[in-house]
Amino acid sequence: MQFKDIEGQAIIANRLTQIIDQGRVSHAQLFLGDTTSGSLALAIAYAQYLNCSNRQHFDHGDLKSDSCGQCPSCQKFQQLSHPDLHFFFPNAAIEKLKNASSVSSADYQTDFREFLSKNNQCGSVDQWYQHIGIEKKQAIIRDSDANNLVHALSLSSYEGNYKMVIVWMAEKMHPVMANKILKTLEEPNPKTLIILVAESSERLLSTIISRTQLVRIPSRADIVRFVDDDFPQLYVTWMRQLFKLNMYTLSQWVEAMHVRTREQQKQFLYYAQDALRHCFLRSNAGLPLTMDFGDEKFNSSFPSMITQRNIERLNDAFDQAIYAVERNAYSKMVFMELSFRISKALKKR
Numbered sequence: 001m002q003f004k005d006i007e008g009q010a011i012i013a014n015r016l017t018q019i020i021d022q023g024r025v026s027h028a029q030l031f032l033g034d035t036t037s038g039s040l041a042l043a044i045a046y047a048q049y050l051n052c053s054n055r056q057h058f059d060h061g062d063l064k065s066d067s068c069g070q071c072p073s074c075q076k077f078q079q080l081s082h083p084d085l086h087f088f089f090p091n092a093a094i095e096k097l098k099n100a101s102s103v104s105s106a107d108y109q110t111d112f113r114e115f116l117s118k119n120n121q122c123g124s125v126d127q128w129y130q131h132i133g134i135e136k137k138q139a140i141i142r143d144s145d146a147n148n149l150v151h152a153l154s155l156s157s158y159e160g161n162y163k164m165v166i167v168w169m170a171e172k173m174h175p176v177m178a179n180k181i182l183k184t185l186e187e188p189n190p191k192t193l194i195i196l197v198a199e200s201s202e203r204l205l206s207t208i209i210s211r212t213q214l215v216r217i218p219s220r221a222d223i224v225r226f227v228d229d230d231f232p233q234l235y236v237t238w239m240r241q242l243f244k245l246n247m248y249t250l251s252q253w254v255e256a257m258h259v260r261t262r263e264q265q266k267q268f269l270y271y272a273q274d275a276l277r278h279c280f281l282r283s284n285a286g287l288p289l290t291m292d293f294g295d296e297k298f299n300s301s302f303p304s305m306i307t308q309r310n311i312e313r314l315n316d317a318f319d320q321a322i323y324a325v326e327r328n329a330y331s332k333m334v335f336m337e338l339s340f341r342i343s344k345a346l347k348k349r
């Protein structure tokens, strides 16, 4: 899977390739978002890009970088047959499997690859259950999978590059499985990558969440965004306050956000995160600023504050804030904490 084949996810794709190009790959990551919006496809494209020997970079179009699709590693990825890529996913015993008690993802590898190809790697979990003819309730990622996962990562890599594990629908991990992989998440072997792909974090153990880096995958609905008329002004006011860190005016600003609906808060956060990306492209790649904040002075001076040194920290802070708003966290706390994190990051430019 190449990023170019995943519809509507160029923004997140650019973030992911940038992390790899800068050598800042976190060994355990949680891709949180709908499979039908491409969360699993992005995880596979990410692993492919990581192991590609001829990464491509573009100076036009939405996408800044992608794997080549041609090198020996990419070819194996395109066929989903790379020996260092392992998949784990919900499974259950069905009649055709004789030894029901020891069933695991290993018994469904061919089915899973068929399912991925058939649905362009964006099939839903219900489609998966249908594909293999099991009942939703039975499906689970069990402890036999944990043993296989730990084993897969302990072997040396066939190709001398990264060993990669993708656990799809990680919220379906049985607690025994989840507990068994904690140590691997915490003390991985060098050059290993574990990506947990989940649609909801509510059923994931907090010990798992705390050991992974969160990558929020926007849903297709989120991508078509709504920008309120006053977002630019709210943004400019906010960023100016964060320079001075005047607690009185900042708390007034936070109060004004707090009284808005959750949906408006979320949309504003998307807008603000997108604004950072525009500023980064202006300062880092010298591209013209294509977002107008309605304030000339701000348009010309602010982008230089967003650099390679702080963009990722800022993106992480926004991801976590959006995630918290979605989970109904107390919004005053969310915006206050986010403000402090941004203020700190802006000083480290």
Ligand SMILES: [Zn+2]
Binding pocket: 051, 052, 053, 054, 055, 067, 068, 069, 070, 071, 072, 073, 074
């Ligand atoms: Zn390649």
